[in-house]
Amino acid sequence: MDVGIDAAGVRRSFGAVQAVVDVTFTAAPGRVTGLVGPNGSGKTTLMLMLASLLQPDAGQMRIGGVDPIADPAGARRLLGWMPDSLGAWSSLTAREVLVATAQLYDLPRQAARTRADDLLELVDLASLAKSPARVLSRGQKQRLALARALVHDPRVLLLDEPASGLDPQARIALRVLLRRLAAEGRTILISSHVLSELEEVVDDAVFMMDGRTVGTDRVAAAATRMRSWRVRLLADPSRGAEAGRADVAAALGRLSNEIGADRRDLLVPFADEAGAVAGLRALVGAGVPVVEFAPAVGDLEHAFLDLRVGPGGEGSPA
Amino acid sequence: MNLHRLGTVIGIELRQRVRSVGWYVLLGVFFVILMAVLALSFASFALASGGNEWFFSLVIMLVLLLVLLVSPTLSGSALNGDRDAATLAPVQVTLVTTAEIVIGKFLAAWISGLAFLVVAAPFLVVATAAGGLNPGVILASLGILVLEVGVVAAIGVGFSAVVARPIFSVASTYLVIAALSIGTLIAFGLGGLAVRSEQVSISRDVDWNALPAGCDPGAVNQPSQCPTYDELPCIENRYTSEVPRFDRVWWILAANPFVILADATPPTYVDGYPRDLFSQIAFSVRLAQKVPETETRFDGCAAPDVPSYETPEEQLDGTVPSWFVGLFVQLLIAAGLLTWGIARTRTPAKRLPPGTRIA
Numbered sequence: 001m002d003v004g005i006d007a008a009g010v011r012r013s014f015g016a017v018q019a020v021v022d023v024t025f026t027a028a029p030g031r032v033t034g035l036v037g038p039n040g041s042g043k044t045t046l047m048l049m050l051a052s053l054l055q056p057d058a059g060q061m062r063i064g065g066v067d068p069i070a071d072p073a074g075a076r077r078l079l080g081w082m083p084d085s086l087g088a089w090s091s092l093t094a095r096e097v098l099v100a101t102a103q104l105y106d107l108p109r110q111a112a113r114t115r116a117d118d119l120l121e122l123v124d125l126a127s128l129a130k131s132p133a134r135v136l137s138r139g140q141k142q143r144l145a146l147a148r149a150l151v152h153d154p155r156v157l158l159l160d161e162p163a164s165g166l167d168p169q170a171r172i173a174l175r176v177l178l179r180r181l182a183a184e185g186r187t188i189l190i191s192s193h194v195l196s197e198l199e200e201v202v203d204d205a206v207f208m209m210d211g212r213t214v215g216t217d218r219v220a221a222a223a224t225r226m227r228s229w230r231v232r233l234l235a236d237p238s239r240g241a242e243a244g245r246a247d248v249a250a251a252l253g254r255l256s257n258e259i260g261a262d263r264r265d266l267l268v269p270f271a272d273e274a275g276a277v278a279g280l281r282a283l284v285g286a287g288v289p290v291v292e293f294a295p296a297v298g299d300l301e302h303a304f305l306d307l308r309v310g311p312g313g314e315g316s317p318a
Numbered sequence: 319m320n321l322h323r324l325g326t327v328i329g330i331e332l333r334q335r336v337r338s339v340g341w342y343v344l345l346g347v348f349f350v351i352l353m354a355v356l357a358l359s360f361a362s363f364a365l366a367s368g369g370n371e372w373f374f375s376l377v378i379m380l381v382l383l384l385v386l387l388v389s390p391t392l393s394g395s396a397l398n399g400d401r402d403a404a405t406l407a408p409v410q411v412t413l414v415t416t417a418e419i420v421i422g423k424f425l426a427a428w429i430s431g432l433a434f435l436v437v438a439a440p441f442l443v444v445a446t447a448a449g450g451l452n453p454g455v456i457l458a459s460l461g462i463l464v465l466e467v468g469v470v471a472a473i474g475v476g477f478s479a480v481v482a483r484p485i486f487s488v489a490s491t492y493l494v495i496a497a498l499s500i501g502t503l504i505a506f507g508l509g510g511l512a513v514r515s516e517q518v519s520i521s522r523d524v525d526w527n528a529l530p531a532g533c534d535p536g537a538v539n540q541p542s543q544c545p546t547y548d549e550l551p552c553i554e555n556r557y558t559s560e561v562p563r564f565d566r567v568w569w570i571l572a573a574n575p576f577v578i579l580a581d582a583t584p585p586t587y588v589d590g591y592p593r594d595l596f597s598q599i600a601f602s603v604r605l606a607q608k609v610p611e612t613e614t615r616f617d618g619c620a621a622p623d624v625p626s627y628e629t630p631e632e633q634l635d636g637t638v639p640s641w642f643v644g645l646f647v648q649l650l651i652a653a654g655l656l657t658w659g660i661a662r663t664r665t666p667a668k669r670l671p672p673g674t675r676i677a
Binding site (some may be wrong): 073145 | 322406407408411
């Protein structure tokens, strides 16, 4: 059964504010799809509509083939939603939150308890099972909210900013967990504006800008546009940073002022990846001591920043 | 309506309440006030023998007043408070239906309001024993108290679903309670006066002008040519005046919770006179149902009648108990607000109250 997400022409406004103008995308089962966009681009509104909480003004949505507007109960059985705002019932313990949520998904009491214990283990909160959910730290609440979204073993996961507030270790654990959940054939849609965070986990990306999804052609175009590469040379205290810059410029046959600097690194723009390969080859051939050679910004960030500038905009500001 | 899910919603609400300190503080303050009233009442009613039934009805009235004052705080922020705390949407996204959420919250608020009646119960028992009242009175009044707590809980939960901000929904609940408790009194008074009808007073009396000078039919030895009372001509006078029609607006007063409480308890009359506060209030309210006469007659020429005297109990013949009319009006308000609340909380939401986020 295909349990992906399909959205076509989805639109929603709040009074005069057009939160979501035109969203069309698909998210495939077994893959993690990132929803990328700046603050206020309509990511959360879109998530709310997919989660069957908000009606779109127009457009079609399908969660695993179920229309969340026509059949909210059917869609809710399939989807797990983790909101960006973390509410916790005052004075209920972490375990009670999960047991109560499981019961709201029609699990019998005993099954709900077993499920809650399993999930606490899964998100590494077992030691805090008896603490009131209200006193948990932000990261712990975040993990509790993720466990809550998983309570009924949903086939589709809608995660709104799941990694914000997590420490590096929890973030790695989240990444591993998401990869595992996706490998089990689930569809995962995850939104974030921390792009480096998304980069580590997503298979596909959907870009949102001012309430619109950006067409894949534009994304592809952005990915091939001019971008900067970070070049770090072996530090040589006897020569200044300027000397390294001149060496690189000479090896690449460029002017020194074409090459930017970022702290101890140099930023060299290349038109595309083939250009970068040729550049690296030239640097190594010229005997320049290259320690690191990598895109200055991640793929997502590059595409995102590029889209931000708008169609026809020049390069990335990095 | 799935009972398992409904029970879960109620459980979540009640568990939060019994674990909050404020809840016990509220119950404690409630207890202390009742204690003080009981002590004062015993001290004051000890002056005279009897009168204890008045004391009992006073205590029940006070319990009703306190419960009306406390209940909105228990229910008035049920849904918008959850929305503010971002705990509503995660519940809405589960299989629980909107009706189950709203009704679950209403039942939870009702149950927590009943805790105040449990605290008040010993006082009611003591007051009944001291008043020597029949158990029917205490049962009927307790029944009405339970229903009133439910009505306020429903109004509060309904407003919390309709109004965006918790303070305004709590305030709205208080306003409705004020409208029912005081507003009905004002509306009844003004309404009765505004809806007037004409009353014709016809009085016949001896035409004193026809009496020859020097004659006095009342005198012991009046001249024989003077006419007696019977021989004097009679003249008829008509006055029209306007009388208030309280019989057309009595149902407004019937919706008053205090009137409902008073009217629903079995009345006790001693020698035709109301014996306690409840009976007194019920008597006054039911009297308002009587249609004023459109014509009053007084005949001074005929032998004067001894005006027939009716005791208060007899005057109520032909009136109906009003409490179920009032309760019906209240239940209508409560059910209407709950239904509206369910409609406004329904997801997927079409429109949101201004200034709110769904999550």
